[in-house]
Amino acid sequence: MNVLEVEGLTKHFPIRSGLLQRETGRIRAVQDVSFHIRRGETLALVGESGCGKTTVSRCILRALSPTSGAIRFSQADGTVTDLATLSRRALRPLRRHIQMIFQDPYASLNPRMLVGDIIAEPLLVNGVPAARREARVRELLDLVGLPATARTRFPHAFSGGQRQRVGIARALALDPRLVVADEPVSALDVSVQAQIINLLLDLQDRLGLSMLFVAHDLGVVRHVSDRVAVMYVGHIVEIAPTAELYTRPRHPYTEALLAAVPKPDPAQRDAIAAPSGEVADPANPPPGCAFHPRCPFAVPRCATEVPALRETTHGSWSACHRTNELTLQGVV
Amino acid sequence: MVEQVMTNPGAIESGGHMLSVRDLAVEFGQDRGSVRALDGISLDLRAGRVLGVVGESGCGKSVTARAILGILDRPGRLVGGRVLLDPGTSAEQNLAALDPNGAALRAVRGGRIGLIFQEPMTALSVHYTVGNQIIEAIRAHKTLSKAAARAATVELLREVGIPRPELRIDAYPFQLSGGLRQRVGIAMALACAPDILIADEPTTALDVTTQAQILALLRRLQRDKGIALMLITHDMGVIAQMADDVAVMYLGRIVEFAPVRRLFAAPRHPYTRALLRSVPDIRAVPRARLATIGGTVPHPGARPTGCAFHPRCQEMIAGRCETTAPSPVPAGLEGASCFHAESVVQEAVV
Numbered sequence: 001m002n003v004l005e006v007e008g009l010t011k012h013f014p015i016r017s018g019l020l021q022r023e024t025g026r027i028r029a030v031q032d033v034s035f036h037i038r039r040g041e042t043l044a045l046v047g048e049s050g051c052g053k054t055t056v057s058r059c060i061l062r063a064l065s066p067t068s069g070a071i072r073f074s075q076a077d078g079t080v081t082d083l084a085t086l087s088r089r090a091l092r093p094l095r096r097h098i099q100m101i102f103q104d105p106y107a108s109l110n111p112r113m114l115v116g117d118i119i120a121e122p123l124l125v126n127g128v129p130a131a132r133r134e135a136r137v138r139e140l141l142d143l144v145g146l147p148a149t150a151r152t153r154f155p156h157a158f159s160g161g162q163r164q165r166v167g168i169a170r171a172l173a174l175d176p177r178l179v180v181a182d183e184p185v186s187a188l189d190v191s192v193q194a195q196i197i198n199l200l201l202d203l204q205d206r207l208g209l210s211m212l213f214v215a216h217d218l219g220v221v222r223h224v225s226d227r228v229a230v231m232y233v234g235h236i237v238e239i240a241p242t243a244e245l246y247t248r249p250r251h252p253y254t255e256a257l258l259a260a261v262p263k264p265d266p267a268q269r270d271a272i273a274a275p276s277g278e279v280a281d282p283a284n285p286p287p288g289c290a291f292h293p294r295c296p297f298a299v300p301r302c303a304t305e306v307p308a309l310r311e312t313t314h315g316s317w318s319a320c321h322r323t324n325e326l327t328l329q330g331v332v
Numbered sequence: 333m334v335e336q337v338m339t340n341p342g343a344i345e346s347g348g349h350m351l352s353v354r355d356l357a358v359e360f361g362q363d364r365g366s367v368r369a370l371d372g373i374s375l376d377l378r379a380g381r382v383l384g385v386v387g388e389s390g391c392g393k394s395v396t397a398r399a400i401l402g403i404l405d406r407p408g409r410l411v412g413g414r415v416l417l418d419p420g421t422s423a424e425q426n427l428a429a430l431d432p433n434g435a436a437l438r439a440v441r442g443g444r445i446g447l448i449f450q451e452p453m454t455a456l457s458v459h460y461t462v463g464n465q466i467i468e469a470i471r472a473h474k475t476l477s478k479a480a481a482r483a484a485t486v487e488l489l490r491e492v493g494i495p496r497p498e499l500r501i502d503a504y505p506f507q508l509s510g511g512l513r514q515r516v517g518i519a520m521a522l523a524c525a526p527d528i529l530i531a532d533e534p535t536t537a538l539d540v541t542t543q544a545q546i547l548a549l550l551r552r553l554q555r556d557k558g559i560a561l562m563l564i565t566h567d568m569g570v571i572a573q574m575a576d577d578v579a580v581m582y583l584g585r586i587v588e589f590a591p592v593r594r595l596f597a598a599p600r601h602p603y604t605r606a607l608l609r610s611v612p613d614i615r616a617v618p619r620a621r622l623a624t625i626g627g628t629v630p631h632p633g634a635r636p637t638g639c640a641f642h643p644r645c646q647e648m649i650a651g652r653c654e655t656t657a658p659s660p661v662p663a664g665l666e667g668a669s670c671f672h673a674e675s676v677v678q679e680a681v682v
Contacts, residue, residue: 048539049510159628189388189629190566194610194622201621216539219612223620242618260544261614262569266592269573272551274544278509331614 002036002074003178003210004060009033009069009084011055015283027283029055031234033069034309037178040208044221044242046257047231048279053214056231057180059084060212061100062091073098076177096126099176103183105163109155115166116151122173140169143206144199161192165199172203182214197223218261222246227315230254233280233290236309240316247330250318253291255328289321297322349419350528350560351377351400351445354663356413356428358392358399358584360632367633369395369408371584374663377528377560384575384592385564386607390629391581393564397530401441402432417444443473446526450533452517456505462489462516463501469523488519493549511542518549529554530562535570547574568611572596580604583640584632588668589661600668602647639670647672 010032015025030052037043045053058064060071062083071083073094081094099122102108109118116137123133138148144165155163164184171179184200185193197220203209204224215221221228222242229239230253238251249255259273277294280286286293292302301321309319320326358370370392377383385393398404400415415427417440430437441447449455456465466488467481476484482501489497492515505513514534521529531550535543551574554561563574571578571592578595580588580603588601599605609623627644630636636643642653649671661667 048541161628190568190607190610191388191625192628193612194624197612198621198624201619204619217612218540219614219616222614222616222618223612223622226618246614256541258614260541262543262547262567262573264568264572264596264608264611264613266572266575266596272544272548272573274548275541276545278511278542279539 001039003039003041004037004074004212005070005072006036006056006060007034007070007072009056009059009071010067011052011059011064012067025283028234028285029282030059030066033231033234033236035229035236035239037210037212039210040204041227042204042209042211042213042225044213044215044225044228045231046215046218046221046228048216048257050233050279050282051231052234052282053231054182057182057212057214060178061098061180062086073178096122096174097177099171099174099179101164101167101171101179101181101184104187105160105167106187108167109163111155113154114151115146115153115155115158118155118166119151119169119173122170126174136173137169140173143172143203144169159192160188161195164188164192164196168196168199168203172207177210179209179211180214181211183216184213185220186215186217193220200224218246218258230257233285234282235290235319236317237291237320238316238318239309240318244316245330247332249328249330250312250316250323250326251291251320252295252297252326252328255330256294258331259329261331289319297326347381348379349376350379350417352414352416352419352663353396353400354414354416356396356399356415357411358395358404358408359411361407361409365633367631368635369584369632370399372660373413373581373584373586374660375562375579375586375589376664377562379527379560380555380558381576382554382561382563382574384571384578385562385581386566386568386571386578387581388566388607388629390583390632392584392632393581394532395584396581397447397532397562397564400427400530401445401447402427402430402437403441404432439473442469442521442526443524444526445528445530446521446524448514448517448521448529448531448534451537452513453505455517455520456513458504458506461502461504462508466516466520466523469520473524485519485523488522489516491553492516492519492522493545494519509542510538511545514538514542514546515549518546518553522553525557526559527557528560528562530564532564533566534563536565536567543570550574568608580607583629583635585640585669586661587641587670588673590666594666600673601641601670602645602672603641604668606644606646 009030011030013027013029014023017024047053059066066084069084072080073083074080119137119140120133141148141150146165185196213225225242227241228245229236232253238254256275275294280290288303288305289307292298307319307321309317312318312323354374356370356373359366360369373396387393399410410428417425417427463485466485470481486497486501494500494515535546575592578592579586582603588604606625625644638654638656639658642648658669658671660669
């Protein structure tokens, strides 16, 4: 069963200029993006800065209103609602079901609130009685591996990793159906990052969390996700089960991305593989496939026709005209 | 698709010591007493070689770079040690003894020693074009006409792989992408043909494909020019790809020093081992858990007694590690500052 189905999601930002602030262009941040998240599944959304991954997550949280497309969210009782078109008022009762884990554990916690109050706030806002709140906060602290004494302390008394645990406890307070995590470990040092990755894995197992995991680090993504969607200049170029995407990529951009990661192995260092050129400007994307100016396999068709996302093998989708003729290199 | 790394057959003979740091100590004064951020750092930068300096935030890797160059932020101050340029030659100069704001050190900074920052915007002014800033850097160190400096700048921008350098020279930094800005940052560091480069997290702010381009560029320039490069990073992947020798730092000290292959194949210090195990791997089995290091890096003001890593160490020897500090790794020798590693014979790095 799918917790979330996104179909044809598009988000354009107008570029305004001049005295009258007329629209002179559009940044096509997200262009016709479709995917789904199954119950208990973690889908990772990866790509480089400006690819639109954060815009997608903000549309799902309705921090942004999509330009077009549908975001169908299914509640526990089976009712399906399209979040894309709901008014702010109609959204309010649904918001408790979709929670967010933020990137920066220093900016996302109010420094003037006690940790216990930070975690209890979603409960308070949703009318949970005081006695129940107290017990729930203790339960949550235990769940994320913090001592019960953390309740009465301020965020500044904690390290980055511990603060991120507080942010996770807050996100889980209302037993959300879906958790959106935007780069939840990228601000942390490796030793702490490993602790938080393990915590997320534990929580996935214990609570059957459904999660959209937005990240740029392909190593982290391999550890935490069941499936991966790769974005490039507003489009999803490939979606596949995690192990398959890494070992047998079906899109040249995925191959380039995997090859560019510095391998922690000094024996494998002959060539640093980097695609030439730069990420295209989403205000002025190249015609056809947005990756074609940097793609070593491009043919004339790639410059004129936008490739559709098509299923290659069961459960693997790629948006490349040549996906069936190419044998791309993954990581072993 | 792959930026080719060319090795110059006639490159400068590698191995000569360009810069030797000995027993460097830095303190940050605070209201109640002061905090020792660097505690006896010794390392050598050698021609044509890349020294990787790795560690987690707060270990002192950036402070080391800033102390070498005499650009410590207040209230940081140098309290001991020597920074020897051209050690053992008649031209030997102790940079640590020079006035940080004096002409002598300013001539070295940006002259013999180039610096590349994590975020090039911190090194570049928003008010001037890229070209004007590089021209200024060149003319601060060399007597050159404006026109000649401009021509040299175009060449530099071309060398660091900026497309259409004769146009980009008049661009302002904000008009460039992150990758191009870092190329400008590198061009600026190279402006006076330094033989030593210090790069502090040069690719941390960049996307992975841009990072690969910048690492390939740094490697090519370093090899072709026989530069002694000190590369500071927190990323073990970057270390594995770029470094010849590696210094692992923890809480203001070097806890292990080894050639890169041996460091990855047989790490000696429990901290190095734990660090290597905790790196997420793109070859991992999906949903595989990572090895973790318990606890967090202590504040330098609350340095644990004995070996500073003992509260987090799985191999702690009770009664010893928490009372006595293991001896530091002698400068230029391979080894680890750990009681477990002392039985291993320390070898000179060739």
